[in-house]
Amino acid sequence: MRSFVKTFAAEIVKQHKNYFYSKTIYISLFLWPLFSFITTYYSFQVFDLSKSKVPYITAENVVVYLLLGYMCMSLFRCLVQSAWRFSFERFHGTLELIFLSPSNRAAVLLGNAVASLFESVIITVVFTVFMLVLKSEALFFKLLPAVIVFLLVIGMAVVWGMFLNSLFLFSRDTNFLFTVLEEPMEIFSGVKVPIILFPLWAKMIAAIFPLTYAIEAVRRVMLYGSSLYEIRIYLLIGILIMIALLIAIMIILVIVEKHIRVTGNITLF
Amino acid sequence: MIIAEHLAKNFQVKVGKGIFREKKSIEAVKDISLQIEKGKIVGLLGINGAGKTTTIKMLTTLLAPSAGTYFMDDMDAVKYPMEIKKRINMIAGGERMIYWRLTAYENLWYYGQIYNVPNSILKQRIEELLALVGLEGKQNIPVETFSKGMKQRLQIARGLINDPEYLFLDEPTIGLDAVVSKELRSHIKFLAQEKNKGILLTSHYMREIEELCDYIYILNDGCLIKQGTARELAADTFNRRNYILKLYEQSDDILARLDHNLRQYDPTTEVSGDGDCISINSSENISLELSRLCTQEGLFIREMYEKEPELEDTIIKLSKEVSA
Numbered sequence: 131m132r133s134f135v136k137t138f139a140a141e142i143v144k145q146h147k148n149y150f151y152s153k154t155i156y157i158s159l160f161l162w163p164l165f166s167f168i169t170t171y172y173s174f175q176v177f178d179l180s181k182s183k184v185p186y187i188t189a190e191n192v193v194v195y196l197l198l199g200y201m202c203m204s205l206f207r208c209l210v211q212s213a214w215r216f217s218f219e220r221f222h223g224t225l226e227l228i229f230l231s232p233s234n235r236a237a238v239l240l241g242n243a244v245a246s247l248f249e250s251v252i253i254t255v256v257f258t259v260f261m262l263v264l265k266s267e268a269l270f271f272k273l274l275p276a277v278i279v280f281l282l283v284i285g286m287a288v289v290w291g292m293f294l295n296s297l298f299l300f301s302r303d304t305n306f307l308f309t310v311l312e313e314p315m316e317i318f319s320g321v322k323v324p325i326i327l328f329p330l331w332a333k334m335i336a337a338i339f340p341l342t343y344a345i346e347a348v349r350r351v352m353l354y355g356s357s358l359y360e361i362r363i364y365l366l367i368g369i370l371i372m373i374a375l376l377i378a379i380m381i382i383l384v385i386v387e388k389h390i391r392v393t394g395n396i397t398l399f
Numbered sequence: 400m401i402i403a404e405h406l407a408k409n410f411q412v413k414v415g416k417g418i419f420r421e422k423k424s425i426e427a428v429k430d431i432s433l434q435i436e437k438g439k440i441v442g443l444l445g446i447n448g449a450g451k452t453t454t455i456k457m458l459t460t461l462l463a464p465s466a467g468t469y470f471m472d473d474m475d476a477v478k479y480p481m482e483i484k485k486r487i488n489m490i491a492g493g494e495r496m497i498y499w500r501l502t503a504y505e506n507l508w509y510y511g512q513i514y515n516v517p518n519s520i521l522k523q524r525i526e527e528l529l530a531l532v533g534l535e536g537k538q539n540i541p542v543e544t545f546s547k548g549m550k551q552r553l554q555i556a557r558g559l560i561n562d563p564e565y566l567f568l569d570e571p572t573i574g575l576d577a578v579v580s581k582e583l584r585s586h587i588k589f590l591a592q593e594k595n596k597g598i599l600l601t602s603h604y605m606r607e608i609e610e611l612c613d614y615i616y617i618l619n620d621g622c623l624i625k626q627g628t629a630r631e632l633a634a635d636t637f638n639r640r641n642y643i644l645k646l647y648e649q650s651d652d653i654l655a656r657l658d659h660n661l662r663q664y665d666p667t668t669e670v671s672g673d674g675d676c677i678s679i680n681s682s683e684n685i686s687l688e689l690s691r692l693c694t695q696e697g698l699f700i701r702e703m704y705e706k707e708p709e710l711e712d713t714i715i716k717l718s719k720e721v722s723a
Contacts, residue, residue: 133515140512148500184464225494230459231561233513391463391480394410394456 134237141241146248149215160256163207167200170322176217191353194265198352199321201257201285202345205250206315210303212246214308217298225299229390235383236292243291244263246282254280270355278358279351282368289375290340296382301395320345340371401435401458401565401597406467407621427453429621431467435565435597440587442612443601446718449618451601453673455567458599462494471565485514487565490558494572496552497542502551503529503667504538514561519593528556533588539720548579555586566590572607580607587611605711617717624717642679642689645702649675656696665687 174192182188190333219225219241228238230335261269297307316322319341325333336342347364350356358365408428428450435441443657445451449694459470460480463527469476476483483713497506504525511521529535532552542550551571558566569586572580588611589595602608609629617625617632646653654677658670665683672678679689686705693700 136512136515140509144498144501144505144509147505148498168680222498223493224498226461227489227496227510227557228513230461230484230487230489231510231513232481232515238513388463391461392454394462 132299133232134215134234137233137237138241138244141238142245142248145212145215147240149245150249155243160226160253162254163200163204166316167196170196173322184326187324190267191265194261194269195353196322196350197257197261198349199265199345201254202341202348203316203319203321204253204257205283205287206290206319206341206344207266207312208246208250208253209243209287210294210312210315212242212291213294213298216242216295217302221248229387235387236379239292239295239379239383240288242295243288246291247288250284250287271352272355272357275351275356275358275361278365279347279361282365283348284374286344286368289372289379292379293375293382296379296386299386300389315339315341318342340368340375341372343367400437401471401599403434403458403469404432404467406431406454406457406464406469408457408462409465426621428457428464431616431618431621431623433616433623434627436600437564437597438591438595439613440591440598440600440611442608442615443599443618444551444605444608444615444714445601446458446624446714448620450621452569453621454618455489455569455599455601459487459567460484460685486563487567488558488561489567489569490554490571491568492551492554492570492575494547497550497553497557499543500541502541503534503537503545503556506542506553506713507556510557510560516561524560524562525556528559532556533582543692548575549681550670551575551579551583555583559590565599568598568600568602569623570602571600572602572604580604582677586613605714609711617714619717625713629705632635633707639680639682640684641706642681642686643702643704643706644677644679645675645691645698646677646693647699647701649677650678653677653696653698660692660696661685661689 171193174196180189218312219228228235294307294311314335318328318336319339320336321341323348325336325342328336343364347361347368350361350364354360406428407426407430410425410427411422412425414423415421422653431439431454431456433443443451443454453462455462458476460476460483462490463480464477471483471486474482498509501509507525508521516524519670525538526535529538534549534552534556537545537549542553545553555571558568571587572583575583581598584607587598587600591598600608600611612629615625615627615629615632616623644657649672653673654670654672657677657679658668661668661670661679661681664685665681668679668681668685669685670677670679679685686703690700690703
């Protein structure tokens with residue numbers, strides 16, 4: 131356990147120092163979601179939201195509705211990018227040294243994911259300030275459910291990041307996962323468009339992404355003022371997703387370690 | 400002690416182009432047995448893609464052998480790789496394998512943490528290692544500003560952070576200038592002799608192997624073809640003798656006369672001129688006959704000695720033999 135904690139902490143410190151060497155990086159972190167948010171917001175303006183098929187989207191709260199979606203997506207996106215950055219370890223030969231060491235592999239993945247959480251939390255804070263400044267009257271929430279649901283979202287994002295990290299360990303060619311998961315996650319998780327409006331096939335894709343449940347839970351708590359009891363199904367799904375992903379991560383790590391020792395592909399970059 | 404016997408490693412590779420590529424098995428290492436004692440430096444030399452790196456990867460548990468046994472101090476290394484990882488480390492040449500944006504201290508701290516080095520001793524060990532590799536005073540500078548030699552020295556420190564019992568050095572002096580290489584060689588000697596570490600070294604520099612290694616294994620095409628000390632290998636490979644003769648006076652006529660007369664003793668003798676030296680190659684011990692002949696011919700000898708074959712000559716000869 132002591133070894134796990136040391137590896138986890140060292141990984142956080144290392145990744146933070148390695149990738150957050152300049153404060154300008156935070157500017158780039160905001161720009162992309164911000165532009166995307168603005169585009170989506172003005173896309174909604176051409177429609178008459180008083181006739182919306184989605185009962186909880188109104189002309190008054192559409193900004194907050196979208197901001198909540200983008201906030202959750204940014205949390206998850208940071209973790210997806212952390213997995214992508216982890217692939218550089220292979221290129222630099224440091225991944226080989228991590229596997230040469232007796233360090234706990236899960237601790238390395240967790241540390242890498244949590245290091246990204248630091249930037250995620252800052253983004254979350256900025257989005258929250260945006261919401262309070264722009265449309266605080268549209269926010270209607272109770273404190274405890276809000277705290278719980280945000281902790282759940284952060285937990286899901288971290289485990290999702292760990293899961294992607296573990297997949298990236300398989301080979302140098304898993305970078306395509308970044309392309310496959312990044313954009314579809316934004317499109318199908320209900321960041322911009324409510325899932326209720328999706329056709330069945332799109333709803334099935336949406337069901338794959340943990341972000342879908344995270345966004346829905348956050349919106350229900352923040353826009354509807356839903357209680358923990360009312361969002362219990364989302365809490366349960368979120369917890370089950372985390373457990374399932376953690377089990378998958380453990381299995382993948384065992385398989386990856388064996389795979390690497392058979393193929394020797396850890397040195398390929 | 401490390402005892403590896405009949406290690407083999409097969410890789411499955413895809414050959415051909417397009418979607419339906421054929422799988423093919425490649426034997427990178429066919430049959431290699433070796434031993435590494437604590438306090439000794441063992442050299443691993445290879446000819447023509449011999450399987451050196453694959454062998455090192457197996458010994459460092461990064462690769463699982465397809466066949467063979469590998470024990471480290473009576474522990475089955477194939478079965479318990481995680482236990483073995485605690486007791487070994489590897490240092491490779493080049494500038495990779497360290498975090499360039501981190502400082503030297505931060506790099507060593509990170510590796511110390513993932514090796515679970517107790518915090519109570521880690522700080523002191525980092526300082527000692529930085530001093531050992533001559534990077535004291537540079538510990539708070541980002542590695543990206545380091546020269547190649549400094550990065551390589553940091554690699555050495557990194558490889559010692561867990562105080563390993565066995566150390567695997569894969570061409571540690573590649574690309575380094577003569578001064579830094581010499582310093583590193585003395586570090587390596589110090590680690591074996593004073594710190595009792597078992598060291599496996601691969602290098603393309605024969606002088607380095609010859610200078611450092613107590614015992615040498617030579618690989619070719621995944622198999623062990625020779626083993627022994629540098630002297631034994633040279634003696635075993637060369638069953639002919641080489642003499643160097645330097646005279647006060649030298650001419651083609653003298654070379655021809657020496658050649659003719661020495662062939663009376665050994666018909667296979669070859670005499671050739673090389674600058675101010677005369678090189679004589681014979682299957683017999685002809686030193687007595689050679690000095691007698693010079694006296695008879697009225698040639699004044701400036702210098703005469705039997706030249707011992709060097710490891711480099713051994714490798715070149717073995718390389719020619721395996722290519723033939």
